Amino acid sequence: MRFSLTSQTSVDGVTEQSFTLGEIPGVLFTPEGAAGHRPLILMGHGGGQHKQAPGVLAGARLFASKGDFAVAAIDAPCHGDRPKNEQFIRFVGDMRTRMAAGEDPGELVAAMHDLLSEQAVADWRAVLTAVRELDHVGDGPVGYWGVSMGCGLGVPLLAAEPRIRAAVLGLLGVRGLAGSAARVTVPVRFLLQWDDTRVPRQQALELFDALGSAEKTLHANPGDHGEIPAFEIEDALRFFVRHLG
Amino acid sequence: MRFSLTSQTSVDGVTEQSFTLGEIPGVLFTPEGAAGHRPLILMGHGGGQHKQAPGVLAGARLFASKGDFAVAAIDAPCHGDRPKNEQFIRFVGDMRTRMAAGEDPGELVAAMHDLLSEQAVADWRAVLTAVRELDHVGDGPVGYWGVSMGCGLGVPLLAAEPRIRAAVLGLLGVRGLAGSAARVTVPVRFLLQWDDTRVPRQQALELFDALGSAEKTLHANPGDHGEIPAFEIEDALRFFVRHLG
Numbered sequence A, B: 001m002r003f004s005l006t007s008q009t010s011v012d013g014v015t016e017q018s019f020t021l022g023e024i025p026g027v028l029f030t031p032e033g034a035a036g037h038r039p040l041i042l043m044g045h046g047g048g049q050h051k052q053a054p055g056v057l058a059g060a061r062l063f064a065s066k067g068d069f070a071v072a073a074i075d076a077p078c079h080g081d082r083p084k085n086e087q088f089i090r091f092v093g094d095m096r097t098r099m100a101a102g103e104d105p106g107e108l109v110a111a112m113h114d115l116l117s118e119q120a121v122a123d124w125r126a127v128l129t130a131v132r133e134l135d136h137v138g139d140g141p142v143g144y145w146g147v148s149m150g151c152g153l154g155v156p157l158l159a160a161e162p163r164i165r166a167a168v169l170g171l172l173g174v175r176g177l178a179g180s181a182a183r184v185t186v187p188v189r190f191l192l193q194w195d196d197t198r199v200p201r202q203q204a205l206e207l208f209d210a211l212g213s214a215e216k217t218l219h220a221n222p223g224d225h226g227e228i229p230a231f232e233i234e235d236a237l238r239f240f241v242r243h244l245g
Helices: A054-067 A086-100 A105-131 A149-160 A178-182 A201-210 A230-244 B054-067 B086-100 B105-131 B149-160 B178-182 B201-210 B230-244
Strands: A003-011 A014-021 A024-031 A040-044 A070-074 A142-146 A164-170 A188-193 A216-221 B003-011 B014-021 B024-031 B040-044 B070-074 B142-146 B164-170 B188-193 B216-221
Touching (some): A040 A054, A054 A070, A054 A230, A070 A105, A149 A164, A149 A178, A230 B230, B014 B105, B040 B105, B164 B230, B178 B201
Parallel strands (some): A040 A070, A164 A188, A188 A216
Antiparallel strands (some): B003 B014, B024 B070
């Protein structure tokens, strides 16, 4: 697959370079004027979001500016600038019908992640290889950030990819992930929202429980799915510095 | 009650002053050469422990040396250098018998905290007033640290004492504490050990849930009751700096 840098801009001391790797669109965030190798964080977005969703941008800019990290974000399969295939369109339509009919949304969300995860894992592994060849990234330690769908696609990635050494996950239940979670062995920070109306608390606790990592820490805060407090992003930066810095 | 400083020593940049307030023995930790006011952290020890138990010393020295805090630790009623009254001795004997007979230890622990809490709350409030009169402490912001019994006696203290503005609690279940926990409104960091053989996980989650605070964060880590990872103490320091610094 061909790697191309397509455009570049700088915001508050962080350079954001759009790229494509084959059909995968992405953005690479680095400290302005970065030269030489640095640790890399891969950031997976939530369902229905994309590589420049507000939550991704906030984290990526903080990690690059305050932690001197490189950060790569890509559109997940069938998300953002990527075409939605027929199977996905059919699945989303079907999902709406089944949710309206009162089916358990958790089950449908797990099935959606299952539909995307094989491609998502292959995408991330290819992007990881390509981005590490850049002079201002290099082959230093690698971390992963992904909550909600970013967790649903991140757990299989962590189970498959030994180059990733630490991860922030969360906002998701155990359904469909127990097997791959047990194969995760790197340090994990797991974010849980105590009043999450989309993810039953008990199922999120079970996903934390299922992770095979010897070092894993659950951080639970009041509030709904999208309401992770800002201090947890600062805390995640320190987590990455501790494990990758 | 008369406040007396009884002895003084310095270890690694931290001055430790033994004191008594009436019959309450305590230790005040301050940065060596401290002059002027600074935030104060009160540290409550666990059951069967005392004001200089290893967990208290480790936290107090870190908070004083790295955070420039004053830290006060006292012996809880019937603990450390304080006399055990008849009721307490009878209770402990009775507790051993009932535990040997298979009674729920959580219920007995809650009853023990209940036995001590009125005195413990009065002790802390008096110590707080006395210590804040010292020139190198003063009337700045106040925090509280207490896990296990330190949490069981700390929750009623926080419910009663408006001068305390942030607290680290944990390693305890909800039994006997739901009412006072609901009256706690300050930011709380709650530490839970995922494999705690003394505190059932569900009951600890319920105590976190019962806290009335709008800002509260649960940090859960693998390991048994006494195995809080060292990085949580560093994290607690940042929590106190954020809220009291």
